[in-house]
Amino acid sequence: MVERLSAEARKSALKGLSGWAETPGREAIARIFVFKDFNEAFGFMSRAALVAEKNDHHPEWRNVYKTVEVVLATHDASGVTARDIELAKAMNAIASQFGVT
Template sequence: MAERLSVEARKQALKSLPGWAEMSGREAIGRTFTFKDFNEAFGFMTRAALVAEKNDHHPEWRNVYKTVEVVLATHDAGGVTALDIELAEAMDAIASQIGVA
């Protein structure tokens, strides 16, 4: 099982993840991605889903038209772990390839 990050480690990791923030009321991180249209948003989700499945670590997310809201936490660990940081980095890279900063 992945080990939950300390508050300090989580804050430090978030410094290298622009757009990501701690979620209010729970130990999780989140970000909203906004794309050009639904096709780009769904393409992002498809590519991110492949990464998540490969790592057996799945996001909580919601899609409405061109917006994808993501929440990451490792439920087994009761909070944010290195797995969440890695998935956030992968999602940022995918979004960057699509043209979203």
């Protein structure tokens, strides 16, 4: 089992994650990605899904047209872990390939 990050470690990690913030009322991090159109949003989700599956760590997400809302938390740890931070970094890198920063 992975360890949950302390509040201080979580805040520190978020400083290096553009667009991500703590989720109010829950120990999780979230970001909203906005793409040019549905095709880009779905392409992002497909690429992110491959990374998530490879790491056996899956996001909570929702897609409406060109917007993808993502929430990350490690359920086994009841909060944010290094796995969430790594997946957030990977998602930012994938989004940047579509010009989303």
